[in-house]
Amino acid sequence: MKFFIDTANLNDIKEANDLGILDGVTTNPSLMAKEGITGEENIINHYVTICNIVDGPVSAEVISTDFEGMVREGEKLAALHKNIVVKIPMIPEGIKAIKYFSGKGIKTNCTLIFSAGQALLAAKAGATYISPFLGRLDDVSTNGLDLIAQIRLIYDNYMFDTQILAASVRHPMHIINCAEIGSDVMTGPLSAIKALAKHPLTDIGLAQFLADHAKGNN
Numbered sequence: 001m002k003f004f005i006d007t008a009n010l011n012d013i014k015e016a017n018d019l020g021i022l023d024g025v026t027t028n029p030s031l032m033a034k035e036g037i038t039g040e041e042n043i044i045n046h047y048v049t050i051c052n053i054v055d056g057p058v059s060a061e062v063i064s065t066d067f068e069g070m071v072r073e074g075e076k077l078a079a080l081h082k083n084i085v086v087k088i089p090m091i092p093e094g095i096k097a098i099k100y101f102s103g104k105g106i107k108t109n110c111t112l113i114f115s116a117g118q119a120l121l122a123a124k125a126g127a128t129y130i131s132p133f134l135g136r137l138d139d140v141s142t143n144g145l146d147l148i149a150q151i152r153l154i155y156d157n158y159m160f161d162t163q164i165l166a167a168s169v170r171h172p173m174h175i176i177n178c179a180e181i182g183s184d185v186m187t188g189p190l191s192a193i194k195a196l197a198k199h200p201l202t203d204i205g206l207a208q209f210l211a212d213h214a215k216g217n218n
């Protein structure tokens with residue numbers, strides 16, 4: 001399973017990248033605003049900066065909600081760097097835009113996926129990735145993992161190339177559960193990625209090894 005980090009925070013991106021396990025980055029307008037990145041020029045520059053840190057797909061989201069606007073924005077974003085993936089919302093105009101970009105060989109990430117039907121449509125339009133929002137479904141008492149499993153079954157039935165990018169991942173168990181189901185990618189915060197490494201027995205065991213080594217060398 002590929003690991004993407006879901007942030008526009010450059011320190012977190014660098015820290016995850018330095019671990020050597022990072023495969024890509026996803027952003028969205030809320031994450032950009034959270035870092036104080038506003039205005040078209042700053043946003044564009046920020047995407048380029050991220051692309052220069054991580055050698056992997058970087059999702060950059062369009063703001064337009066009409067086909068022409070999405071095409072205009074998406075082509076501009078895609079021209080910034082070879083690793084840019086144009087992130088497009090799951091709305092009818094978005095489906096048209098995904099089909100258009102698919103025909104042009106421009107990679108897309110269909111975002112705001114909350115149902116299997118939406119995932120099926122995005123795959124038929126030729127989306128490179130689809131982003132089902134795991135945590136936000138859990139937030140409304142709906143099992144987000146069930147949706148990931150349902151999409152996995154559908155995509156495998158028809159051998160769709162579209163990759164399942166589990167988004168809105170909140171904690172390490174989400175990551176492990178996504179890996180069990182066979183999600184192609186997960187995107188989550190640095191905290192969830194780092195939490196995978198934590199185990200109290202590892203810490204206790206390491207402390208013991210170091211203490212015993214110190215005793216033997218005194």
Ligand code: G3P
Nearest residue numbers: 006028135136167168169
């Ligand atoms: O990038 C979209 C998604 O990951 C959002 O996550 O935590 O805001 O639901 P969250």
